[in-house]
Amino acid sequence: MLNVNDLELKHKRYKQKLRMPYIIIFTSLSIIIISIVFFYNNIYLIKKSILITEKPILVNKVKKINKVDINDTKKVITNVLEHKKTTDTSQQKEIIIENDKFILLPSFNFLKKIQTDTSLYYKVNNNIEKKPTIKKEQPIIKTVVKKPKIELQKEVVTIKNPEIEIEKKTIINIEKRDTNDDIYHVIKRFKVNNSPALSLFIAKKYYQLQEYDKSYNYALITNKINNNIEASWIIFSKSLVKLNKKDMAIKTLQEYINHSHSSQARLLLDEIISGKFK
Amino acid sequence: MESNIYENSRDVFLDIVNTKDYIELDRISIIYQSLKDSIKKPLKMILLYGKPGTGKSMFLLKLYQNLQSSQSIYLYSTPILDESEFFKTLAQDLYGMEYSGELNFTQFMKVVEKKELNGPIVPLIMLDEAQLYSTNLMEKIRLLSDTRKMKFIIALHKTEKEDLIAKEHFQTRIWESIKLENASLAELKIYIQKKLMKANCLDTASMFRVKSINTIYKLTNGNYRDTNKLIYTIFDIYLYYIKNNPSRITSSEISNKIIEMSAIHTGLIDA
Numbered sequence: 001m002l003n004v005n006d007l008e009l010k011h012k013r014y015k016q017k018l019r020m021p022y023i024i025i026f027t028s029l030s031i032i033i034i035s036i037v038f039f040y041n042n043i044y045l046i047k048k049s050i051l052i053t054e055k056p057i058l059v060n061k062v063k064k065i066n067k068v069d070i071n072d073t074k075k076v077i078t079n080v081l082e083h084k085k086t087t088d089t090s091q092q093k094e095i096i097i098e099n100d101k102f103i104l105l106p107s108f109n110f111l112k113k114i115q116t117d118t119s120l121y122y123k124v125n126n127n128i129e130k131k132p133t134i135k136k137e138q139p140i141i142k143t144v145v146k147k148p149k150i151e152l153q154k155e156v157v158t159i160k161n162p163e164i165e166i167e168k169k170t171i172i173n174i175e176k177r178d179t180n181d182d183i184y185h186v187i188k189r190f191k192v193n194n195s196p197a198l199s200l201f202i203a204k205k206y207y208q209l210q211e212y213d214k215s216y217n218y219a220l221i222t223n224k225i226n227n228n229i230e231a232s233w234i235i236f237s238k239s240l241v242k243l244n245k246k247d248m249a250i251k252t253l254q255e256y257i258n259h260s261h262s263s264q265a266r267l268l269l270d271e272i273i274s275g276k277f278k
Numbered sequence: 279m280e281s282n283i284y285e286n287s288r289d290v291f292l293d294i295v296n297t298k299d300y301i302e303l304d305r306i307s308i309i310y311q312s313l314k315d316s317i318k319k320p321l322k323m324i325l326l327y328g329k330p331g332t333g334k335s336m337f338l339l340k341l342y343q344n345l346q347s348s349q350s351i352y353l354y355s356t357p358i359l360d361e362s363e364f365f366k367t368l369a370q371d372l373y374g375m376e377y378s379g380e381l382n383f384t385q386f387m388k389v390v391e392k393k394e395l396n397g398p399i400v401p402l403i404m405l406d407e408a409q410l411y412s413t414n415l416m417e418k419i420r421l422l423s424d425t426r427k428m429k430f431i432i433a434l435h436k437t438e439k440e441d442l443i444a445k446e447h448f449q450t451r452i453w454e455s456i457k458l459e460n461a462s463l464a465e466l467k468i469y470i471q472k473k474l475m476k477a478n479c480l481d482t483a484s485m486f487r488v489k490s491i492n493t494i495y496k497l498t499n500g501n502y503r504d505t506n507k508l509i510y511t512i513f514d515i516y517l518y519y520i521k522n523n524p525s526r527i528t529s530s531e532i533s534n535k536i537i538e539m540s541a542i543h544t545g546l547i548d549a
Contacts, residue, residue: 002511004518007539014542014549 196225196232203235212242230262237265241272281520287482288513290473291506295335295355297343301472303465306333309456313341317402317431321453322423326433328458331503334433337458338404341431350401357410364415372401372428383418390425401428409434460500467491469502470509481529482513490532497537497546504546511540 183205190198203218219236222229233256240249253269256262271277290299316324328334335355342353352371358364365386369375373393405411411419423430461469470491474483498504515536519527527533541547 002514002518002543004515004522004539007515007543010542010549011535011539014538014547017549 194225196222196229199225200229200232200235203232203239207235207239210242212239215239216243228260230260230264233262234264234268237268237272238277241277246272281517283479283481284513284516284520286477287474287479288510288517290477290479291510291513293503293506293510295339297336297340299473299476300336300340301469301476303461303468305465306337306458309458310337310340313337313431313454313456314344316454317345317429319453320400320426321429322426323420323429324431324453325455326431326458327435327455329460329501330435331501332458332460333502334458335406336502338406338431338433342404345402349399350396351404352401353404353406355406357405357407359410359412359415361412361415361418368403383421387421387425390422390427393427395427400426402431403428404431404433406433408432460498461502461505462500463491463495466495466498466500466505470494470505485529485532487531490534490537493534493537497541504544507544508537508540508546511543512536515539 183202186198186202186205189195190202199218199222203215203222206212206215206218215235216239219232219239222232223236226232233252237249237253237256240246240252250269250272253265253272257265257269268277313324313326326334326337338353339355342351345351350372354367358367362380362382365381365383366377369377369381369386369389373389375389405419408416419430419432422428467486470486471483474480474486494505494508498508512532516527527536538547542549
């Protein structure tokens with residue numbers, strides 16, 4: 001006897017049975033995918049938390065440094081010094097905070113070090129005193145600057161004026177002046193990468209500043225790195241003339257001209273011999 | 279009116295062996311013709327085998343009806359399992375001899391040896407469902423075929439009985455083995471539509487589209503008996519819905535849901 005209602009129920013059950021394997025497979029796949037995503041998210045979060053825990057001390061120091069009180073800032077800096085375990089005082093810098101800008105000035109010791117590093121043919125007068133350009137009575141904060149390999153950490157120690165909001169960007173005015181200040185940055189970069197272009201620039205700069213002994217030195221360094229730079233030989237020879245070593249300048253130029261047949265060098269030689277260039 | 283259509287269509291698929299319902303399919307026709315030709319040859323036995331529902335009984339019946347006017351042919355659709363009854367029936371049908379008591383094989387063999395053939399044509403005895411005959415009786419049937427005074431067409435399922443027939447002494451007596459198989463997809467489609475069109479059920483014949491034929495084929499594997507049962511149930515369900523809930527059915531195409539329900543009812547789907 002045909003019981004259609006019963007058959008309909010059985011048919012429903014049959015259809016559910018048919019779909020069950022697909023439902024199971026879909027559910028299993030979903031669980032697996034969610035587990036994988038959750039697992040990778042956890043790993044990412046753990047890595048992130050490890051990175052954050054490495055920086056807490058420095059962040060705290062930056063906050064402390066933002067205080068105006070000099071004594072507090074000195075304490076902080078000494079703490080930083082202890083933390084970084086550095087005793088190289090020659091690397092100290094003075095950081096002066098002004099309202100809207102701050103200017104980094106190298107210390108005198110750093111300058112001395114540069115002079116001793118370079119091979120000198122003439123004595124350099126190291127009696128130049130560098131005065132920090134303090135425009136206002138702001139707290140002078142010293143921070144320890146490590147050698148170039150740890151330069152990244154220096155950036156962390158940069159100080160902001162507490163009055164300035166964190167979201168505001170600090171405006172750095174770069175003023176182009178014919179002072180030694182501009183050269184020191186270039187010298188610093190040259191010490192890192194030993195680029196002849198930089199040493200040539202320094203030599204030219206010193207020549208402009210009429211510091212012929214230093215221009216001579218840096219021209220010599222450039223020639224040692226790369227002896228095919230015409231401009232370096234020109235500055236070198238000019239510096240020699242200015243240092244009252246005309247004969248040496250002529251001899252150098254002649255040798256260079258024999259080697260390179262440079263027209264510029266020939267012109268300069270003629271000028272030196274004729275007395276047009278003094 | 280619509281219920282009549284479904285009722286008539288349903289009755290077409292009643293599972294009875296009736297030559298009026300015989301559907302000629304190309305492949306079956308070829309087999310039938312080759313069997314007819316083989317019968318004319320001096321043979322002892324023809325083996326007709328195949329799974330249940332492949333049309334063996336219909337085949338034998340068709341052959342019987344076609345040949346009975348031209349030669350002596352005897353069809354035993356229901357196997358006579360008692361040996362004495364078997365020989366008594368043969369004696370009566372072949373020679374017109376009636377026996378009230380028992381008739382054993384030896385006695386029957388004596389009768390057969392004494393009797394001469396009426397003409398050149400040897401009587402043909404068709405035994406359906408021969409898998410039900412005992413091994414002893416099958417051996418005796420083999421011995422009867424050796425007399426060349428009768429020949430046999432033995433129809434059986436492909437069972438262990440085939441092992442007996444495969445034995446050497448039997449094997450040599452079998453002139454031909456014919457295997458009947460399930461219908462293919464295309465044959466099934468022709469079978470269903472021809473059956474309905476033969477009964478003037480054109481509307482319902484057009485309801486069987488490719489999709490529904492495919493579903494039926496997957497369920498029945500082309501077996502004629504299973505197909506008949508399934509389609510009978512399909513139309514039975516349609517009749518029910520027409521009377522009780524006409525909105526559940528459409529007359530454009532056989533519903534897949536109803537096919538599956540029918541399959542659950544006939545046991546083709548285990549729900």
